[in-house]
Amino acid sequence: MKRFNSISISLSPNVEKDDVKLALNLIIRPWLWLNGKGTKELEESFRNYLGVKYAFSFNSGRSALYAILKSLSPKKNSKAFLQAFTCNASINPFLWAGLKPIYVDCNGNDFNIDIEDLRKKIAENSDARILMVQHTFGMPAKMDEIVLLAKQNGLVLIEDCAHSLGAKYDNQSVGKFGKASFFSFSRDKIISSVYGGMAITNNENIAEKLRDAQSEFKMPSALWVFQQLLHPILLYYIILPIYHFFNLGKIILIFSQIFHVLSKAVSKEEKKGLKPNYFPNAMPNALAILAMNQLKKIEKFNAHRQKVADFYFKNLDAKKFDLPKQFSNRKSAFLRFTVKHLNAHEIIYQSWHKENMLLGDWYTTPIAPFDTNLSQMHYKKGICPVAEYLSEKTFNLPTHINIKESDAKRIVNFLNNFKKTKIVNGN
16 A cells, blocks of 8 residues: 555654654664663754753653743742743643743734734733743744843743744744743654653753753653554554545544553643643653654755745745745744635645545644633633634645655645635634
8 A cells, every 4th residue: 555645744744664663673672762872862962953052851842841941940820921823732831830821912924922912911911020932833933022022021031942943043043042942852843753852951050950850750651652652653554554544544543542552642631731640751762762863854854844835835826825924034944834714624624525635723723722621721712813813714734754746736736726615613
């Protein structure tokens, strides 16, 4: 059976044959799962890649962010500015640390934090001390103004770089503007080890506390590590090849998660603001080895993402779709190519049911996934109207290494010929 009989934006999209082979080799070498030199090699390579002084690995971006927040020793119920149009994985560590999120709207040009709304929220919450900025879909936020605002108002700036490894603003890598930053190696990020993350800083005091947190956090269980190693193997050889064959692949994936053969990207607890027992943890050696293998390929990955994005820019009907804005001083990592259209949800629906294409739905609610309990996230409807509008009118196109030119052509052909046929989600 052909490797990709469908087009998918998620489901471990970065996985190549060498990654699967490595996962198989690690499964038969369980002595490497928790202990070895993989984590130190990954941290050193990450430091060198970004040109920073300190890098500390954790078992997820959430754990890395939680460690950063612990290192800042904030008072309980302290306020922190966070943007809407994001995932609960970026919100929960603040809740776990006892902090109160103050949501700032995003803008429709780059899907990042809106500077004017941020100014307004700062004026209304002068006692806040933390600002986290997200580089959404790999597009850098407007860092010169953000850095200045943080400095003028005594805010500790944290960068959420979960989408943006390799992106640059004014020729400087994102992650180097804040007091501390974190990256994610989750299953659908720039590089992937199914789960994994990194916290970076140039601040010696924060680095010392991050080192303490890394030592304090336990290692995940061997069973949890096994689940992650199994993930790329099952996806590559079984689930993806038959995903659309009477939905067999999807059914296998669902049952694998129900019976804990594979882990879910977001747990039920997290959708309620609760902390599952495998967060926060340190980075297990086996997953560090997987992440290191991907980090070695990052230049190839990001060059490919740019090539696919260029194809979309050139061939998508710009009169029919609102394409991402391009800025001369920003280099996007193009984790996903996000497009605006009045019938975004129907496009996602049709692409799946008619064309065997899984296009992206980041984000269909101001805090994803769609079934996240917004009240538990302290989000009230109407406070970020642009984020809420974008959650109804955007969808994402895949750019990952397994998207061939023929796939991109198929996607473009479907979109350029799209016609509204039914009502989906009220649109």
